[in-house]
Amino acid sequence: MLTSPLANSAPRKLSPARASGPTPNKKVWKSDGNIVLATDKHLYRVHKSVLSENSLVFRDMLDLASPDSDDGEKSPEGDGASENGPNSWEGLPVVRLRDKDEELEYLLRALYSRRFFRVHEQSTVPIVTGLLNLSNKYDVPDLRYDVVKHLQRYFPSTLEEYKLRDNHKIFAHFDDADLHRLLALAHHCNARVVLPVLFYLCALVDERLYENIYASHVPPHVFQIIREGGKKLRTGTWEVIDRGSRKRTSGQDCSSKSCKARRGYYYVAEYYKFCRTPFDDDDNKSKDVRYFCANCKYAAFSRISCVPGELWEKLPSFFDLPEWNVLKAEVDSESADEFN
Numbered sequence: 214m215l216t217s218p219l220a221n222s223a224p225r226k227l228s229p230a231r232a233s234g235p236t237p238n239k240k241v242w243k244s245d246g247n248i249v250l251a252t253d254k255h256l257y258r259v260h261k262s263v264l265s266e267n268s269l270v271f272r273d274m275l276d277l278a279s280p281d282s283d284d285g286e287k288s289p290e291g292d293g294a295s296e297n298g299p300n301s302w303e304g305l306p307v308v309r310l311r312d313k314d315e316e317l318e319y320l321l322r323a324l325y326s327r328r329f330f331r332v333h334e335q336s337t338v339p340i341v342t343g344l345l346n347l348s349n350k351y352d353v354p355d356l357r358y359d360v361v362k363h364l365q366r367y368f369p370s371t372l373e374e375y376k377l378r379d380n381h382k383i384f385a386h387f388d389d390a391d392l393h394r395l396l397a398l399a400h401h402c403n404a405r406v407v408l409p410v411l412f413y414l415c416a417l418v419d420e421r422l423y424e425n426i427y428a429s430h431v432p433p434h435v436f437q438i439i440r441e442g443g444k445k446l447r448t449g450t451w452e453v454i455d456r457g458s459r460k461r462t463s464g465q466d467c468s469s470k471s472c473k474a475r476r477g478y479y480y481v482a483e484y485y486k487f488c489r490t491p492f493d494d495d496d497n498k499s500k501d502v503r504y505f506c507a508n509c510k511y512a513a514f515s516r517i518s519c520v521p522g523e524l525w526e527k528l529p530s531f532f533d534l535p536e537w538n539v540l541k542a543e544v545d546s547e548s549a550d551e552f553n
């Protein structure tokens with residue numbers, strides 16, 4: 214059942230709620246569009262075909278919302294005609310969505326313009342997170358794939374790429390609060406390939422900051438993974454270093470008193486350095502080998518230089534994720550054509 218179009222109503226007769234209701238968003242108002250999407254703030258006149266070709270969820274939803282249908286329009290949450298506004302706009306069906314207005318605008322602009330969001334070109338946190346959220350919710354596989362690829366540049370899956378990440382400004386601005394919100398969203402959207410580095414970076418944040426600040430940005434179960442993962446990371450770091458130092462000691466027993474006396478201190482000191490920055494190149498690492506004999510020096514250097522690589526391989530496991538190869542394969546399988 215369709216109520217009278219808003220355009221035909223005299224403004225004076227509108228209730229206050231309706232008078233302050235959604236208005237056309239000029240950035241996404243296609244004059245030949247054949248459907249209107251509505252949030253609490255804006256109306257978006259778009260094309261059913263564009264929505265259906267890109268989104269499996271919209272395709273199903275619009276089948277239900279076709280004007281021929283007896284049920285009239287349906288929002289994905291299941292409420293048809295409602296108190297929030299009219300069912301049609303100048304004769305076009307209106308579909309009300311409960312998404313954040315700005316996120317829906319970003320999604321629609323991305324669907325209509327290749328320029329709005331491009332992989333690996335600088336964007337903003339609200340745009341990238343909005344696109345991830347709604348491409349996931351509305352099952353827009355191509356866009357979701359692009360957003361995950363975009364994030365992978367900054368939250369990569371290889372140690373080599375990780376060392377280059379600071380060269381890639383995929384966000385105009387990014388802080389620790391953004392980091393935690395992005396982790397929560399990527400976890401919710403199951404964008405698992407970017408989770409190890411997101412979790413890792415969150416786990417490095419000083420615990421004292423959590424109580425009052427960052428804990429509120431992530432759900433409790435994600436917060437738990439950060440805290441537990443941080444502990445596993447530190448334990449794992451010690452295991453990698455300690456295993457190496459034992460192998461060294463048992464392999465070729467150096468009889469030098471100086472080497473023996475300093476070996477323990479050396480590896481403990483290295484452990485603390487790795488706990489601060491396991492993967493970042495750090496000139497201070499391995500400098501305290503000057504008291505070792507040549508053999509022990511070489512052993513220490515080669516041992517310590519292996520630690521970042523070994524820790525990187527284990528990184529996903531610290532945060533309850535499968536190994537890197539599985540995570541990378543997931544992304545590539547997502548690019549497979551769901552629309553055939």
Ligand SMILES: [Zn+2]
Pocket residue numbers: 467468469472473505506507508509510
């Ligand atoms: Zn020695």
